[in-house]
Amino acid sequence: MPLGDVVVPVDFSEKSEGAARYAEAMQRRFGSKVALLHVLPAPHYEFGAMEVGGSVLEDLFRNRVEQAEQDLTSFLAGELPPETTQRLLKEGDPATEIIKLAHEQGAGLIVMPTHGYGTFRRFILGSVTAKVLHDADCPVWTGVHLECEAVDALQWKRIAVAIDMGPQSERALMWGKRFAELAGAELNVIHATPNLEGYAGEYFDPNWQKHMETAVREEAAELMGRVGVEAPLMVACGESATTVCELAQEAKADVLVIGRGSAAGVFGRLRANAYSIIRQSCCPVVSV
Numbered sequence: 001m002p003l004g005d006v007v008v009p010v011d012f013s014e015k016s017e018g019a020a021r022y023a024e025a026m027q028r029r030f031g032s033k034v035a036l037l038h039v040l041p042a043p044h045y046e047f048g049a050m051e052v053g054g055s056v057l058e059d060l061f062r063n064r065v066e067q068a069e070q071d072l073t074s075f076l077a078g079e080l081p082p083e084t085t086q087r088l089l090k091e092g093d094p095a096t097e098i099i100k101l102a103h104e105q106g107a108g109l110i111v112m113p114t115h116g117y118g119t120f121r122r123f124i125l126g127s128v129t130a131k132v133l134h135d136a137d138c139p140v141w142t143g144v145h146l147e148c149e150a151v152d153a154l155q156w157k158r159i160a161v162a163i164d165m166g167p168q169s170e171r172a173l174m175w176g177k178r179f180a181e182l183a184g185a186e187l188n189v190i191h192a193t194p195n196l197e198g199y200a201g202e203y204f205d206p207n208w209q210k211h212m213e214t215a216v217r218e219e220a221a222e223l224m225g226r227v228g229v230e231a232p233l234m235v236a237c238g239e240s241a242t243t244v245c246e247l248a249q250e251a252k253a254d255v256l257v258i259g260r261g262s263a264a265g266v267f268g269r270l271r272a273n274a275y276s277i278i279r280q281s282c283c284p285v286v287s288v
Contacts, residue, residue, distance in 0.1 A: 003032045003182075004108025004138075009098050009128070010036050012071050015113035018146040020076055022284070023111045025154045027084055030182055032108070035086040037101055038072050039094040040064065065089070079151070095131035102138055109286075111141040114278060130275070133260065133287055139175060141255075143284035156183040160253035161231075162190050162244045162277070165219055168259025168288070173227045175288040176257040187231040188251040189224065191216055192243035209237055241273035245280045253283050260287040 006023045010016040026032045072087050090097045102110050115126030133140050148154060161176035163169035173189070180187040193212050213235050220233050234247045248256045258277060278285045 003030050003179075005033045005035055005105045007035045007037060007098065007102045007105065007107045007110045009094065009110070009112050009132075010038050010072070010075055012038070012075060013113075013115075015115065015146060017076065018148040019111045019113050020080070021148040021151050022141065022146060022154065024076070024080055025151045026109070027080070028151065033084050033086070034080060035088060035101065035105060035107070036072065036075060036080070037088045037090060037098060038068055039090045039092060039097045040068055041094075042091060095128045095135070098128070098132050099136050102136055107138050109139050109141055110136055111146075113146045114142055114144050133274070139286050139288045141284055141286045143278055143281055145281070145283055156185050156254045158186045158188065158251060158253050159183070159255050159257065160188045160190050160248045160251045161257040162192075162248070163220060163223065163259070164191070164240075165216075165223065166259065169223060170227055172257050172259035172288045173224065173229050175286070177227065177229050177231075179255070179257070179286075185254070187229070188234060188253065189220065189229065189231050190234045190236075190244060190247040190251065191220060192240045192247070193235060193237045195237050195239070212237075241276035241280060244273070244277055245282065249282045255284055255286060256281050257286045257288060 003026055006026055008016070008020050008023045010020060020034075020036065023032070023034045027034050068089055072089055075087070088101065090101070098110065098112075101107070110132060112129055112132065114129050129142055133142070159176050159180040161172050163173060176187060179185070193216055216235055217233060224231070224233075234251060236243050236247055244256075244258075256277070258274060260274060274287065278287075
């Protein structure tokens, strides 16, 4: 199983169906096992505002459990084969249970939609997704573009890996290289350099951008050489998150890979921009 087990949190929404189909595609192509997980809030959290208690509260929650079991059993039942698919119902905090299951199973990947809502939805992620991204010790595949009506429609022809020369860039490159090899996909490496223009009173060498790009390419070549990656390097100047997404779109990427820390959020110069990258990306993002 090249990717190991794939954990897919489901809430029976259309977006979680899309995420599950991405996992199904990995199941078919790479032999991965899939664990579908639905998490019920604890009774006191779900029914705490209701003026009921005792046996009434127990009946309410028991009915909720029975309905969740039925929904989980029927969720994409005709698509995901039972011999390679687990269907698990847990009780507790959703993010905590997702992370716990992935850790216990030694999962190679968590696949989940963003579920960000609100007026500024472009700039936010759902709280569960944000916590999983922060705390999970395996890669997380997410994004606003996980809609998928049929597995056969999924094609992974081009993989883009964004590097910032920080400590997680090497890990992101290695994951992207391996996934591209498994999928038979073309690999591109992208990097966004900061825009230093526009600072009043500051003098810049008119050739500063050319000098910076040359230095970046030399550093990137050394990094790529260490992990055995041979791929085109795309470099552009501008705001980090927007530029990374524009380069990924220019590369016609089907998947964008970025680096992150396993227990302390997204490291390096991409750290403050990771959520924005996920929200703006034209394709799913794997945070490694």
